Amino acid sequence: MIIRPARNVRGELKVPGDKSISHRSIMFGSIAKGRTEITGFLESADCLSTISCFRKMGVEITRGSDGTVTVYGRGLRGLKAPSEVLDCGNSGTTTRLISGILAAQDFETTLTGDESIRKRPMRRIIEPLSLMGADITSVLGNDCSPLRICGRPLHGIEYTTKVASAQVKSAILLAGLYADGPTSVTEPDLSRNHTELMGRYFGADITSSGTTATVRPAAELYGRKVEVAGDISSAIYFITAALLLPGSEVLIRGVGVNPTRFGSVKVLREMGADITLLNESGEGDPQADLLVRSSGLKGVTIGGSVIPAMIDELPTVALAACFAEGTTVIKDAAELRVKESDRIALMVKNLRAMGADVEETTDGMIVHGGKPLHGARIDTQKDHRIAMTFAVAALLAEGETELADGDCVNISYPEFYQDLDRLTIR
Numbered sequence: 001m002i003i004r005p006a007r008n009v010r011g012e013l014k015v016p017g018d019k020s021i022s023h024r025s026i027m028f029g030s031i032a033k034g035r036t037e038i039t040g041f042l043e044s045a046d047c048l049s050t051i052s053c054f055r056k057m058g059v060e061i062t063r064g065s066d067g068t069v070t071v072y073g074r075g076l077r078g079l080k081a082p083s084e085v086l087d088c089g090n091s092g093t094t095t096r097l098i099s100g101i102l103a104a105q106d107f108e109t110t111l112t113g114d115e116s117i118r119k120r121p122m123r124r125i126i127e128p129l130s131l132m133g134a135d136i137t138s139v140l141g142n143d144c145s146p147l148r149i150c151g152r153p154l155h156g157i158e159y160t161t162k163v164a165s166a167q168v169k170s171a172i173l174l175a176g177l178y179a180d181g182p183t184s185v186t187e188p189d190l191s192r193n194h195t196e197l198m199g200r201y202f203g204a205d206i207t208s209s210g211t212t213a214t215v216r217p218a219a220e221l222y223g224r225k226v227e228v229a230g231d232i233s234s235a236i237y238f239i240t241a242a243l244l245l246p247g248s249e250v251l252i253r254g255v256g257v258n259p260t261r262f263g264s265v266k267v268l269r270e271m272g273a274d275i276t277l278l279n280e281s282g283e284g285d286p287q288a289d290l291l292v293r294s295s296g297l298k299g300v301t302i303g304g305s306v307i308p309a310m311i312d313e314l315p316t317v318a319l320a321a322c323f324a325e326g327t328t329v330i331k332d333a334a335e336l337r338v339k340e341s342d343r344i345a346l347m348v349k350n351l352r353a354m355g356a357d358v359e360e361t362t363d364g365m366i367v368h369g370g371k372p373l374h375g376a377r378i379d380t381q382k383d384h385r386i387a388m389t390f391a392v393a394a395l396l397a398e399g400e401t402e403l404a405d406g407d408c409v410n411i412s413y414p415e416f417y418q419d420l421d422r423l424t425i426r
């Protein structure tokens with residue numbers, strides 16, 4: 001994939017549906033009773049992995065010509081033993097969340113995935129699910145996928161996580177639906193709360209207080225209509241391009257603005273970004289249109305409780321920091337090292353290849369803004385967010401940029417290059 005510099009980006013856009021919410025809509029829909037109709041579902045490789053896993057467990061899931069996805073739920077205890085291994089592809093969300101459900105079934109399953117997923121840490125779910133009574137093991141004994149899960153009756157636990165992770169929290173809460181008493185999870189900082197919101201919407205007894213979420217055993221959940229908001233993690237590429245390319249103005253319609261996901265906009269505004277929220281609507285997971293205009297940015301320190309609320313957007317905000325006046329420090333973000341790639345190491349390597357002044361730290365990076373970027377060959381390691389971040393960097397650089405394995409954007413945003421092209425003025 002070759003990308004050339006741009007003059008600016010202008011126009012209107014609707015980004016695809018939120019990946020986290022799309023996964024959860026299939027999962028809750030599958031274990032609920034009755035029909036769940038999902039509009040705005042994200043048809044990307046990751047979410048299709050979730051659909052494929054539940055189909056293999058006997059759930060009928062169909063797609064209408066207008067993109068509406070219908071899940072014919074089988075009820076809390078209605079999943080069937082799959083006859084083959086469940087392939088979660090590249091998806092950490094599929095692997096970790098589904099493990100919570102599988103831990104309570106009366107059958108055995110094996111989960112696997114691609115090269116990246118088979119390197120990601122699974123001890124973080126193996127430990128709490130085992131404490132609940134689950135029989136879950138890493139087949140190769142390396143605390144990674146493939147995982148073998150033999151369903152067992154589960155007990156409620158009170159668990160404190162070491163890291164703020166919605167995937168870990170959600171695995172425990174989903175298992176807790178099947179436990180013999182209340183289960184609570186306390187995290188160091190609040191991670192995205194889509195599981196709590198959607199669980200409640202489907203009829204589960206889930207309460208939240210501070211960074212603790214508590215679920216009580218459920219008798220049954222009931223299928224609902226779900227409208228998936230646009231993904232802020234996909235909007236961030238257009239927000240950043242519009243902020244940094246002079247003379248840009250972009251209106252992004254229907255973006256999810258749940259505060260547990262909105263850290264990037266909060267931080268960019270602190271840096272001086274002109275981002276206006278229009279037409280806010282929706283309960284549960286609220287949405288708004290975002291109007292973004294080019295802005296001069298200033299360096300800031302980014303750390304603490306805002307990190308989980310912008311974890312997937314941090315690489316793109318680091319790119320923005322290269323164009324800010326002064327220094328930006330990103331800290332408390334060691335979790336970036338265990339995403340689809342080591343996003344700290346890979347961001348620093350690629351930003352440096354383009355001429356940026358960046359230092360790697362154990363839990364983040366230090367970006368000295370103001371050095372112009374030039375085109376380079378970018379190593380994406382098939383990480384979709386790295387590819388999209390550097391597609392934006394390429395618009396801002398002098399000369400051509402080449403993205404290796406640029407088609408990895410299919411993981412979360414199959415139409416990314418077409419949308420970017422449509423808004424770009426050269």
Ligand code: S3P
Nearest residue numbers: 020093164165166167168311312
């Ligand atoms: C997700 C949670 C985050 C995020 C991932 C999606 C989710 O991961 O990085 O892209 O849908 O719950 P962690 O929970 O591991 O931080």
